[in-house]
Amino acid sequence: MGYVQGLKCRECGREYPIEPIYVCEFCFGPLEVVYDYKKIAKVLNKKKIQQRAKTLWRYKELLPVEGDPVAGINAGFTPLVKATRLGETLGIKELYIKDDTVAHPTLSFKDRVVSVALTKAREFGFDTVACASTGNLAHSVSAQGAMAGFRRFVFIPASLEPSKIIASLVYEPNVVAVDGNYDDVNRLCSEIANKYRWAFVNINIRPFYAEGSKTHGFEIVEQLGWKTPDNVIIPCASGSLLTKIWKSFKEFKEIGIIKEVDAKVFGAQATGCSPIVTALKQGVDVIRPVKPNTIAKSLAIGNPADGFYALQAIRESGGYGADVSDEEIIEGMRLLARTEGIFAETAGGVTVAATKKLVKEGYIRPDEITVICITGNGLKTQEALNGKVPSPHYIKPSLASFEEVMKDKGLL
Amino acid sequence: MAVKVKIPTPLQRLTNGKDEVEGKAGTIIELITDLDQKYPGLMERISEGGKIRRFVNIYVNEEDIRFLQAENTTVKDGDEVSIVPAIAGGSLK
Numbered sequence: 271m272g273y274v275q276g277l278k279c280r281e282c283g284r285e286y287p288i289e290p291i292y293v294c295e296f297c298f299g300p301l302e303v304v305y306d307y308k309k310i311a312k313v314l315n316k317k318k319i320q321q322r323a324k325t326l327w328r329y330k331e332l333l334p335v336e337g338d339p340v341a342g343i344n345a346g347f348t349p350l351v352k353a354t355r356l357g358e359t360l361g362i363k364e365l366y367i368k369d370d371t372v373a374h375p376t377l378s379f380k381d382r383v384v385s386v387a388l389t390k391a392r393e394f395g396f397d398t399v400a401c402a403s404t405g406n407l408a409h410s411v412s413a414q415g416a417m418a419g420f421r422r423f424v425f426i427p428a429s430l431e432p433s434k435i436i437a438s439l440v441y442e443p444n445v446v447a448v449d450g451n452y453d454d455v456n457r458l459c460s461e462i463a464n465k466y467r468w469a470f471v472n473i474n475i476r477p478f479y480a481e482g483s484k485t486h487g488f489e490i491v492e493q494l495g496w497k498t499p500d501n502v503i504i505p506c507a508s509g510s511l512l513t514k515i516w517k518s519f520k521e522f523k524e525i526g527i528i529k530e531v532d533a534k535v536f537g538a539q540a541t542g543c544s545p546i547v548t549a550l551k552q553g554v555d556v557i558r559p560v561k562p563n564t565i566a567k568s569l570a571i572g573n574p575a576d577g578f579y580a581l582q583a584i585r586e587s588g589g590y591g592a593d594v595s596d597e598e599i600i601e602g603m604r605l606l607a608r609t610e611g612i613f614a615e616t617a618g619g620v621t622v623a624a625t626k627k628l629v630k631e632g633y634i635r636p637d638e639i640t641v642i643c644i645t646g647n648g649l650k651t652q653e654a655l656n657g658k659v660p661s662p663h664y665i666k667p668s669l670a671s672f673e674e675v676m677k678d679k680g681l682l
Numbered sequence: 683m684a685v686k687v688k689i690p691t692p693l694q695r696l697t698n699g700k701d702e703v704e705g706k707a708g709t710i711i712e713l714i715t716d717l718d719q720k721y722p723g724l725m726e727r728i729s730e731g732g733k734i735r736r737f738v739n740i741y742v743n744e745e746d747i748r749f750l751q752a753e754n755t756t757v758k759d760g761d762e763v764s765i766v767p768a769i770a771g772g773s774l775k
Contacts, residue, residue, distance in 0.1 A: 281735070281736060281737065293737075293767065294737075296727065297727065297730075297737065298735065298738055298767040298768065299736070299737050300737065556752075558748055558749070559746060559748055573746075575768065578736060
């Protein structure tokens with residue numbers, strides 16, 4: 271019942287069967303899933319999608335799995351929030367937040383990709399799933415792997431903050447703390463993936479895993495009443511999410527769900543790690559890797575694997591990009607929280623602040639329908655706001671003290 | 683003395699199983715062109731049209747050549763060049 275034809279190298283076009291592989295043997299380019307869109311167009315339409323449960327599996331024909339999901343049964347279909355108050359502040363009449371801070375089960379968009387990755391891992395016959403991560407991905411693999419009954423190995427740099435480790439440990443995976451930095455952990459994991467038959471979701475399962483990000487885009491289109499927004503602002507780490515959202519719009523057009531793709535995609539990065547936005551601004555094709563230095567740690571990838579493809583998508587759509595400072599990121603997080611009641615992680619601050627900049631610079635016009643992608647929950651990285659939010663009002667447990675302090679501050 | 687060139691596992695079939703070979707001083711692209719004489723097929727695997735392929739990283743003494751002068755980075759005798767396929771992934775999230 272699957273609609274996947276195979277894997278294909280994005281660089282040289284060599285084709286491969288559906289296997290847990292991710293790199294072209296010839297040119298080392300990344301492999302991408304190829305679908306039979308003609309076949310999908312015959313079986314999938316708006317009505318059929320709308321009849322299904324409100325999860326990301328309502329688009330299952332456009333996901334690279336054969337059978338029923340074994341993970342992320344309730345994942346996806348997060349709210350598209352109409353952000354009137356934030357819109358007023360930013361000067362956008364029709365603004366929406368695609369809110370993955372409430373993704374099930376671990377509060378970030380990684381639940382989407384891990385749902386697909388673990389389902390595919392089971393189909394490939396793996397009994398062990400693994401990842402190299404420091405945050406959202408580790409949490410999702412730990413939690414969803416528990417629910418689906420996999421052995422789990424999560425590799426982290428040993429120097430990671432305890433709060434982030436606890437958010438994985440609670441699900442009791444095997445957490446392997448490596449004496450080294452992220453790059454060391456990643457390099458080690460690819461060696462382990464070569465030697466042991468484990469499903470590393472973001473290594474040997476990556477072509478399938480990454481497809482899960484498309485559901486963020488499918489949902490935006492459906493929730494807007496089956497049309498693409500004029501502008502979508504997307505945070506960029508590896509560049510994969512942006513690439514896949516753009517792909518999701520094109521796929522909906524390909525199978526006739528929408529008539530046209532009339533959207534610009536914009537990349538948002540922190541100034542301390544902005545290789546994609548820098549290449550955009552300089553008008554070049556080559557992404558120059560950088561050494562990250564930003565509080566937006568979940569976006570701190572100095573050598574983005576999908577950076578080139580993200581650039582292509584942005585340019586093809588007529589979009590652009592913006593990078594923002596750590597101060598602007600904090601202000602973006604606070605602005606989103608105080609206007610819309612949404613507490614995003616630092617990456618959300620990047621996206622909100624970048625949107626503000628893009629409006630100011632005239633790339634996004636006030637009368638256009640604009641969607642901001644918020645990909646993770648702020649409760650996970652509260653330390654980013656230490657000393658950056660207002661203090662409580664301290665009082666004694668008496669009405670007199672309450673009134674005195676409040677009057678003192680002009681609040682009564 | 684020559685330039686030391688470290689060969690990644692997937693390319694060792696072309697270098698008769700050797701994980702390190704010796705090359706001539708000059709620019710990176712000259713070095714690779716020269717190595718291709720000794721180990722035919724090496725060049726097309728790591729470069730196309732005189733450019734290093736997008737998903738191949740080359741380091742000179744542990745510095746990524748993208749931070750130097752890319753294909754035109756010069757190497758001298760005693761330098762160490764590593765050819766490393768980029769992990770198609772590397773998401774740190």
